[in-house]
Amino acid sequence: DGGITQSPKYLFRKEGQNVTLSCEQNLNxxxxxxxxxxxxxxxxxxxxxxxxxxxxxxxxxxxxxxxREKKESFPLTVTSAQKNPTAFYLCASSPISGGVNEQFFxxxxxxxxx
Amino acid sequence: xxxxxxxxxxTATEGAIVQINCTYQTxxxxxxxxxxxxxxxxxTFLSYNVLDGLEEKGRFSSFLSRSKGYSYLLLxxxxxxxxxxxxxxxxxxxxxxxxxxxTKLIIKP
Numbered sequence: 001d002g003g004i005t006q007s008p009k010y011l012f013r014k015e016g017q018n019v020t021l022s023c024e025q026n027l028n029x030x031x032x033x034x035x036x037x038x039x040x041x042x043x044x045x046x047x048x049x050x051x052x053x054x055x056x057x058x059x060x061x062x063x064x065x066x067x068r069e070k071k072e073s074f075p076l077t078v079t080s081a082q083k084n085p086t087a088f089y090l091c092a093s094s095p096i097s098g099g100v101n102e103q104f105f106x107x108x109x110x111x112x113x114x
Numbered sequence: 115x116x117x118x119x120x121x122x123x124x125t126a127t128e129g130a131i132v133q134i135n136c137t138y139q140t141x142x143x144x145x146x147x148x149x150x151x152x153x154x155x156x157x158t159f160l161s162y163n164v165l166d167g168l169e170e171k172g173r174f175s176s177f178l179s180r181s182k183g184y185s186y187l188l189l190x191x192x193x194x195x196x197x198x199x200x201x202x203x204x205x206x207x208x209x210x211x212x213x214x215x216x217t218k219l220i221i222k223p
Contacts, residue, residue, distance in 0.1 A: 004156075042118060042201070042213030043157075058210075090156065100144050100164070100205060105156035 002027045004106035006091050011111045013085075021076045021109045023091035032074040033092040033103065036060060043090065049074055078111065085113045116140045118214035120202050125220045126192055134187045134200050134217045142207025148176055148187045149201040151216065157201055160187070189219075197221045 004025045013019045025032065031050050035043040045058030049068040063082025068074055074093075078085045089109045094101035117139045126132040138146070145164035149157035163169055163178035163185060175188040187200055199216040206212055 040122070040215055042215045043203075043211075044213075045210065048210075088154075099209060100162075102147070102159045102162065103211065105158070107156050108154070110154070 004091060004093055004104055006106035006109050008109060009107065011109055013111070013113050015113055016080045018077055018079050019111065021078065021089055021111070023074045023076065023106055024072055025093045026072060027093055027104065028071070029093035029095050029104070030071070031094045031096065031101070032068070034058075034064075034066065034074070034076045035090045035092065037088040037090055046076065085111060087111060116206065116212050118202055118204060118212055120214040120217045122215070123218045123220065125222060128192055128194060128221055128223050130192050131188065131190050132192060132219065134189070134219065136185045136187070136202035136214055138183050138185070138202070138204045140204045140206045140212055143180060144205040144207065144209060146178055146185050147203045147205070147211065149203065151199045151201055153198070192221050194221050194223070
């Protein structure tokens with residue numbers, strides 16, 4: 001079955017530690033996205049990638065980093081520089097970048113920093 | 115600035131009809147999306163409107179008025195499984211989605 005997988009579902013980390021969230025898709029989509037979702041707020045774009053080996057900052061990129069070495073994979077690292085990392089993180093993909101496309105979402109990772 | 119407004123929460127009765135409104139102010143407009151999100155799960159696509167008017171898809175319909183910066187999602191014959199958050203998102207001139215905070219819909223028997 002085609003889709004987007006994110007792992008793990010729940011993640012706990014101590015303050016000051018970097019953590020990497022996994023996102024894999026087998027939909028052959030060009031574009032991939034990382035969003036953060038907090039209670040009472042809309043999804044906010046962290047980073048997006050339109051093609052392999054290229055990515056752009058979204059609205060809230062500070063304290064995060066990404067890589068896009070393969071079309072299928074777009075991991076997100078939450079660094080110790082992110083001041084408030086506890087949130088629900090959603091990865092998404094769409095068929096073509098730079099056009100009108102529905103975005104398909106993974107199941108999300110809930111990160112809690114203790 | 116860019117802004118999407120939706121009611122925070124709505125309550126409706128099983129079998130009834132509910133209308134969830136969304137108003138927007140964005141830099142350019144390349145269409146409006148509605149997504150459904152059950153608690154703790156991924157958003158799933160419901161509808162896309164780019165032209166004025168009503169799009170019907172089974173029990174769900176979505177309406178758009180570009181001149182008023184307004185859309186609504188209409189849910190008919192409500193079922194308990196429709197209890198979820200409904201997210202409105204506008205695609206701006208850069209083809210990025212700007213998201214509303216979502217409307218939590220509570221269905222009562």
